[in-house]
Amino acid sequence: MRLSRTSNNTFRLNYFTDNPYFSFLYICVQSYMSANIFRSTRRFFKNYFSQQRALLYRNYKLFLVGQCLSNIGTWIQRMAMIWLAYTLTKSAFLLGLVGFCEQVPIFLIAPFAGVFADRWDKHKALIRIESLAMIQAVLLGIITFMHVVDIGHIIILSLCLGVINAFEVPIRQSFVVEMVNRDKAALPNAIAVNSTVFNMSRLIGPSVAGIMINVVGEGWCFMANALSYAIVTGSLLLMRIKSDRETIKDKGNVWEQLKEGVRYINAHKIMRSLLLLLAFISFCNASLRTLAPVFAKDILKGNANTLGWLLSSAGIGAITGALLLTERRKPSVMRQIVSFTGFLLGSAMIAFAFSHSLFLSSIFMAFGGLAQMMHTACTNTLLQEYVADDMRGRVMSFYTVCLQGTMPFGSLVSGSIAQVSSGVWAMVSMGVICIVATLIFRDHRQGNLKSDTQKLKV
Numbered sequence: 143m144r145l146s147r148t149s150n151n152t153f154r155l156n157y158f159t160d161n162p163y164f165s166f167l168y169i170c171v172q173s174y175m176s177a178n179i180f181r182s183t184r185r186f187f188k189n190y191f192s193q194q195r196a197l198l199y200r201n202y203k204l205f206l207v208g209q210c211l212s213n214i215g216t217w218i219q220r221m222a223m224i225w226l227a228y229t230l231t232k233s234a235f236l237l238g239l240v241g242f243c244e245q246v247p248i249f250l251i252a253p254f255a256g257v258f259a260d261r262w263d264k265h266k267a268l269i270r271i272e273s274l275a276m277i278q279a280v281l282l283g284i285i286t287f288m289h290v291v292d293i294g295h296i297i298i299l300s301l302c303l304g305v306i307n308a309f310e311v312p313i314r315q316s317f318v319v320e321m322v323n324r325d326k327a328a329l330p331n332a333i334a335v336n337s338t339v340f341n342m343s344r345l346i347g348p349s350v351a352g353i354m355i356n357v358v359g360e361g362w363c364f365m366a367n368a369l370s371y372a373i374v375t376g377s378l379l380l381m382r383i384k385s386d387r388e389t390i391k392d393k394g395n396v397w398e399q400l401k402e403g404v405r406y407i408n409a410h411k412i413m414r415s416l417l418l419l420l421a422f423i424s425f426c427n428a429s430l431r432t433l434a435p436v437f438a439k440d441i442l443k444g445n446a447n448t449l450g451w452l453l454s455s456a457g458i459g460a461i462t463g464a465l466l467l468t469e470r471r472k473p474s475v476m477r478q479i480v481s482f483t484g485f486l487l488g489s490a491m492i493a494f495a496f497s498h499s500l501f502l503s504s505i506f507m508a509f510g511g512l513a514q515m516m517h518t519a520c521t522n523t524l525l526q527e528y529v530a531d532d533m534r535g536r537v538m539s540f541y542t543v544c545l546q547g548t549m550p551f552g553s554l555v556s557g558s559i560a561q562v563s564s565g566v567w568a569m570v571s572m573g574v575i576c577i578v579a580t581l582i583f584r585d586h587r588q589g590n591l592k593s594d595t596q597k598l599k600v
Contacts, residue, residue, distance in 0.1 A: 196332035201381045202321040208377030210339045212272075215370025217347025218354065219279060220431075221453065222363035225355055225446055226286070227296050228435045234565065236293055238557020241432045242550035243297045247304035248311065249547030255309040256316075256539020257399045260532065264317040265383040269375055271310045276371035278302050283364035311546060312539035319526070319534065320383060330523045337519045338464035348457065352450025403536030412528075413537070415583055416480065416521050421544040422579035423484055427514050428552030429572040430456065430491065430507070436565040442500050455504035459511030467519050473527065476520040483520075484580030487513035491573030495566045518545060 196202050227240045259267075282299050285291045318336070322328040354363050407413045431453070438449040487510055494506035522541065529537045552572065559568035 194331055194335050196322055196328045196335050199322050199325075199328070201383060202318075202332060204377045204380050205321050206335065206339055208374035209336065210343055212370045212374040213340050213343030214347045214350065215279075215367035217343060217453075218351040218363045219282070219367035221348050221351035221446075221449065222355055222360040223282075223296060223300070224432075224435055225449065226291070226360045227293060228439070230291075230296075231293050234433070234436055234560040235557045237435065238432050238553045238555075238560075240293075240296055240300055241428065241553030241557070244300040244304045244307075245428075245546055245550035245553065247301060248308045249543055249550065251305060251308035252312055252539045252542045252547055253400055253403070253536070254396060254539075256312045256403065256536040256542075257396050258309070259313045259316050259535030259539065260399070261535075262313070264313050264320065265378065265381060267313050268310065268317060269378045271306060271313070272371050272375045272378065275303065275306050275310070276368050276375065278306065279364050279368035279371060283361050283368060286359070286361035286364060307546070308542075311542045312535060315522070315526075315538040315542065316535045319531075321381070323384075324531075329526055333523050333526065334464060334467045334519060337467065337515060338461060340460075340464075342457075342461055346454075346457075348450045348453035350450075352447045355446040399536070403533060403540065406533050407537060407540060410528075413525060416524060417540055417544045419480065419484065419579065419583040420518065420521050420541070421548045422583070423487060423514065423517055423576060424545050425548040425552040425555075426491065426572040426576035426579070427487060427510070428549040429556035429569055430494070430510055432553040432556055433560055433565045433569060436560060437494075437503065437569075441498060441565065442503060444500070448500065451500065452503060452507050455507040456511030456514075459508035459513075460515035462508075463512040463516040464519065467516060467523075473524060476524055479516055479520045480524075481580060481584045483513040483517040484584070485577060487517070488573045488576030488580065491576065492570050495569035495573065 197206070224237060224240060228237050231237070278299060282291075282295075285295055318332050319329055322332050351363055354366070407417065434452055435449055438444045438446075438452055442448055444451075490506045490510040490513060494503055494510065497503040497506060525537055525541055526534070556568045556572055559571055
């Protein structure tokens with residue numbers, strides 16, 4: 143065996159690299175270890191999913207398959223869109239404006255969409271909505287391939303996608319209970335499993351997008367998303383849903399029904415507090431995604447792969463949080479999680495802002511992803527656990543407004559601060575707001591949970 147000394151007085155083993163036989167053996171051993179890791183991972187997920195009560199229902203399994211692929215496609219398009227926007231403009235403000243335009247229709251339209259969610263056949267409505275989303279992705283792909291795309295096109299199509307999502311999200315959220323045949327015992331598990339799959343897609347999507355942007359360009363990213371919408375539409379067509387005519391019949395004036403939903407939420411302290419805190423959390427969390435290209439390119443001196451790694455790190459944290467929530471937990475425990483994760487998210491954002499190391503930045507992004515995911519999933523579960531069926535669409539539409547409708551304002555504010563000062567101070571500002579909001583609403587949310595939930599069930 144031949145040893146050689148390097149310039150820094152460390153030894154390097156050359157025998158295995160020089161000998162073809164041992165090189166082949168080394169490759170075989172590595173392949174065997176990789177195969178074992180793959181089999182262990184596959185066994186873990188097989189056992190995990192076999193224990194989930196929601197997966198006893200055929201419709202929910204179809205939904206999960208379609209959603210997994212659709213969510214991957216959505217993350218691919220989302221990353222490609224913000225990367226293309228920043229490449230075309232080099233402007234943090236316009237980057238924030240793109241995010242604003244994608245999300246602001248949810249803020250304006252989702253409450254009305256919730257009224258229609260309580261009226262319409264949700265199954266048929268989702269099929270039409272997913273088809274429209276597919277057309278939007280195809281159009282964006284075509285103009286990118288033709289090399290005529292500019293920031294104006296991106297903003298207009300972002301607005302179109304926002305209008306589509308304003309209807310899709312509350313209808314899909316309120317449709318979950320129908321896919322598990324209104325089994326309230328399976329509902330929390332269905333929400334947690336959906337969060338797990340969503341965050342697995344969040345982990346895969348940005349990584350795939352980073353590779354695709356570098357190898358084939360943004361146009362194919364948009365076409366991949368169009369294909370994913372076609373698949374989720376197919377999964378919806380395969381479902382067999384029993385329509386509940388009481389929930390889809392016309393019940394009068396839209397404004398009156400909307401005000402009825404507002405009064406219902408305002409009358410129940412736990413719902414009101416959960417939604418207000420979620421609104422601030424989502425407002426602040428928007429800066430992580432909006433300013434990620436600025437940190438990847440200007441602070442960490444990276445490229446699209448760096449951006450993909452950061453967002454994938456957030457996905458790792460989020461999927462960890464989702465796995466922790468698949469076991470049924472008491473409402474009081476979920477309430478504590480909601481408060482704790484608000485502090486954790488704000489702290490992670492501030493730490494991320496001052497990091498100049500990709501390794502540390504990825505860790506802070508992972509903690510941010512875990513906090514945001516656990517916060518939204520616990521809020522969703524608490525709301526769905528106690529809301530009356532005839533109010534579910536409207537309550538979930540306000541959940542959608544607080545979760546996604548506040549993000550455009552967070553994108554716009556963080557982009558504006560970054561344009562005036564820097565991305566670092568924009569991120570710090572949003573982290574401080576997150577912590578302060580959690581302190582304020584944590585105080586407001588102290589009270590007798592048992593009596594409040596009893597009122598909700600009445």
